[in-house]
Amino acid sequence: MKPILIIGAGGVGSVVAHKCAMVPEVFGEITLASRTLSKCDAIAADVKMRTGRTIATAMVDADNAEETAALIRKTGAKLLINVALPYQDLNLMDACLLADCDYMDTANYEPLDVAKFEYSWQWAYQEKFQQAGLTALLGSGFDPGVTNVFTAWALKHHFDEIHTLDIIDVNGGDHGRAFATNFNPEINIREVTAECRHWEDGTFLETPPMSKHQAFTCPDGVGTYEIYRMYHEELESLVKHIPTLKRAQFWMSFSPNYLKHLEVLQNVGMTRIDPVLYHGIEIVPLQFLKAVLPNPSDLGQSTKGRTCIGNVITGLKDGKAKAIYIYNICDHEACFAEVGSQAISYTTGVPAMIGAKQILAGDWRKSGVWNIEQHDPDAFMADLNQHGLPWQFIELTPEQALGFHVASA
Ligand SMILES: NC(=O)c1ccc[n+]([C@@H]2O[C@H](COP(=O)([O-])OP(=O)(O)OC[C@H]3O[C@@H](n4cnc5c(N)ncnc54)[C@H](OP(=O)(O)O)[C@@H]3O)[C@@H](O)[C@H]2O)c1
Numbered sequence: 001m002k003p004i005l006i007i008g009a010g011g012v013g014s015v016v017a018h019k020c021a022m023v024p025e026v027f028g029e030i031t032l033a034s035r036t037l038s039k040c041d042a043i044a045a046d047v048k049m050r051t052g053r054t055i056a057t058a059m060v061d062a063d064n065a066e067e068t069a070a071l072i073r074k075t076g077a078k079l080l081i082n083v084a085l086p087y088q089d090l091n092l093m094d095a096c097l098l099a100d101c102d103y104m105d106t107a108n109y110e111p112l113d114v115a116k117f118e119y120s121w122q123w124a125y126q127e128k129f130q131q132a133g134l135t136a137l138l139g140s141g142f143d144p145g146v147t148n149v150f151t152a153w154a155l156k157h158h159f160d161e162i163h164t165l166d167i168i169d170v171n172g173g174d175h176g177r178a179f180a181t182n183f184n185p186e187i188n189i190r191e192v193t194a195e196c197r198h199w200e201d202g203t204f205l206e207t208p209p210m211s212k213h214q215a216f217t218c219p220d221g222v223g224t225y226e227i228y229r230m231y232h233e234e235l236e237s238l239v240k241h242i243p244t245l246k247r248a249q250f251w252m253s254f255s256p257n258y259l260k261h262l263e264v265l266q267n268v269g270m271t272r273i274d275p276v277l278y279h280g281i282e283i284v285p286l287q288f289l290k291a292v293l294p295n296p297s298d299l300g301q302s303t304k305g306r307t308c309i310g311n312v313i314t315g316l317k318d319g320k321a322k323a324i325y326i327y328n329i330c331d332h333e334a335c336f337a338e339v340g341s342q343a344i345s346y347t348t349g350v351p352a353m354i355g356a357k358q359i360l361a362g363d364w365r366k367s368g369v370w371n372i373e374q375h376d377p378d379a380f381m382a383d384l385n386q387h388g389l390p391w392q393f394i395e396l397t398p399e400q401a402l403g404f405h406v407a408s409a
Pocket of ligand 1: 007008010011013033034036039060061062083084088139140141142143182183184187296297344347348
């Protein structure tokens with residue numbers, strides 16, 4: 001039982017707090033800290049009501065490494081779980097180095113003023129974490145996170161070589177609002193409006209956002225959705241760590257309604273991240289937009305339907321072509337009943353708890369900065385089944401894999 005510090009009291013932070021509280025044999029004293037103390041207190045009250053456990057709360061500015069380091073020392077935390085925003089990643093890694101604490105997150109660093117996300121900034125901490133004898137685990141959400149572990153597990157148990165990887169993220173849920181994002185609107189919109197990049201024959205190729213799409217039918221009656229190819233951060237680490245990959249792509253479903261709203265917002269300049277002068281005050285349009293959009297952590301009550309996220313993987317086993325699809329299906333209403341959150345926060349928060357568990361109680365506590373696919377996947381995969389995200393896999397023919405035919409329409 002070890003003390004932990006969770007930073008960030010949004011949709012994901014709430015799920016992490018609930019799920020850690022449900023595993024008392026691993027997670028000792030839990031402190032939830034964020035910019036707005038009242039949000040931490042509201043989550044702590046819900047955790048108490050659902051699990052009977054008392055968790056401590058605190059206010060912290062995660063952009064201030066010294067202040068966060070002081071809180072780590074005060075709480076005695078052995079692991080900091082960063083579920084604030086990607087802008088805070090480097091300051092929180094610095095805080096962990098200052099206060100001798102392991103680090104974990106679910107999204108890679110992004111500078112506030114450039115819509116660019118890549119691992120280079122965090123990989124540059126390798127030597128510092130090694131020398132300090134500390135662990136930093138990067139990207140322990142669903143995607144990145146579970147999708148990386150699915151790939152590592154497929155390589156360990158089903159392939160000698162992986163040649164193609166297609167990660168397909170479908171949210172078949174409906175929140176009943178005209179327009180809302182599944183997680184932090186600012187981060188979400190920066191991600192989906194970025195140029196698309198995919199890996200092909202040893203290099204990343206760039207194409208315009210949303211320019212390639214196709215229909216995808218999910219298994220188990222989740223439905224048929226249009227999926228769009230886009231860039232996602234796990235492609236960068238996966239092609240580095242699995243060098244036999246000839247092609248790697250990421251696909252996400254969007255409804256026509258979401259795309260229509262996004263197009264209008266882009267056309268009128270509301271997704272800009274550079275400051276504009278309004279009545280003598282500088283405001284960033286995308287940050288203002290976030291302030292008027294629904295808060296993703298409030299969508300749980302109204303969201304119905306299921307998510308289906310998985311990987312189509314092809315390669316070679318014993319000299320023969322092989323293809324599989326490995327996936328999880330998660331029900332929004334079931335998540336809300338369990339922890340009071342919709343499935344997007346749930347599918348991120350549960351793997352964050354499981355990654356933290358491997359560091360505290362498993363064999364993932366190794367000095368240095370690690371992407372999740374670099375670790376043995378088996379214990380994490382077993383924990384997914386045990387803690388609310390059961391997975392399944394099916395063998396595909398090469399033709400089925402080529403067309404992503406994993407179920408009949
Ligand atoms: N890997 C995955 O599968 C996946 C999926 C979804 C999301 N994510 C990541 O998960 C993280 C959390 O997402 P979310 O939807 O929960 O976001 P959110 O609802 O916006 O929550 C973010 C929290 O961080 C706090 N925060 C922001 N800046 C801070 C600062 N300087 N100091 C202290 N606290 C600060 C916010 O405080 P306030 O409440 O005061 O604003 C808020 O409580 C993001 O990094 C997102 O990219 C990963």
